[in-house]
Amino acid sequence: MAVRELSALEARVLAVLVEKASTVPDSYPMSLNSLTQGVNQKTARDPVMNASESDVASALDELKAMSLVNSVSGSRVARFEHNMKRVYGIPGQAEALLTVLMLRGPQTSAELRINCERIHRFADVSSVEGFLEELAGREPALAVKLPKAPGAREARWAHLLSGEPVVPASAMASSPATASSSERDEEIAALRAEVEQLKAAVARIQQDLGIAG
Known part of the structure; x- marks a missing residue:
């Protein structure tokens, strides 16, 4: 898998394409305008971004160079679709988990099960953990279990598509x-x-x- 680390915006653009393919299939593939709106969406996003269309267009160019995004012809307006599963060689369940981690930041297995609902419905938390462990065990790893924060009942997970996550000192072991x-x-x-x-x-x-x- 010859894919470099993604920037925060590239990861967000890719994740929005995966999300919207499941949640609003009638609007997929996505135009640059609708994709920018999805990137800057205020709900279900952490952190909230304020990217311009030119920023998103530049990120799309980079993602297309890595074959993670394709342009769709045959429309008056340029539209874009993702190619995440094939490039990373992962099943749909793992794709859903990585997408929600890219959209919302580190989360527990229970939170991921709830937040993935509209992309993929997991039977239980153990099935979520099974796919997360599989992602963490790959070479290179695509996900990591973070140290449990003091006072926290469960550890959170983070994606590694943009490199090692920055963990605040308060969230360290x-x-x-x-x-x-x-x-x-x-x-x-x-x-x-x-x-x-x-x-x-x-x-x-x-x-x-x-x-x-």
Whole structure:
């Protein structure tokens, strides 16, 4: 699979084409105008973008060079369709998962099952996890399970079509926080020991001086 890492806009354009092919098939293949609207859509997008038609057109040119997008002839208005499954060699279930990850950012398996509903309906969360594990086990990997954030019940998944995801420090594994907590516990224990030693010293001084404690 000779496909380079996609830019954030290229990934969004590709994902919108896959999404709209399932959700609004009557408008697919898509025109540049409708595709730009889908890229800048305010709902079901993270992050929200504000790309111009020329930005989207440039992204389309790059995607066409990688065979991820095709131009469709025979219409007065240029229209575009995706070729994601064939280029990446993945089944429709995996395509749906990667699409929703590109549109909405990192999500848990349960969130992905819900958000994929209009593209592909998964029977249960375990089937979602099965396809995610398969994507993560490919060479090169197309998805990754992120470290569980402190206090989070489930780990989230991210796509790797645009390279390694940037994980905020607050979402990193809890081991550093655990280490800091352990250090604080040791400091508190040391302070308590010092207080007990001072109390004993004061008691001895009071005893020597005949002062009642």
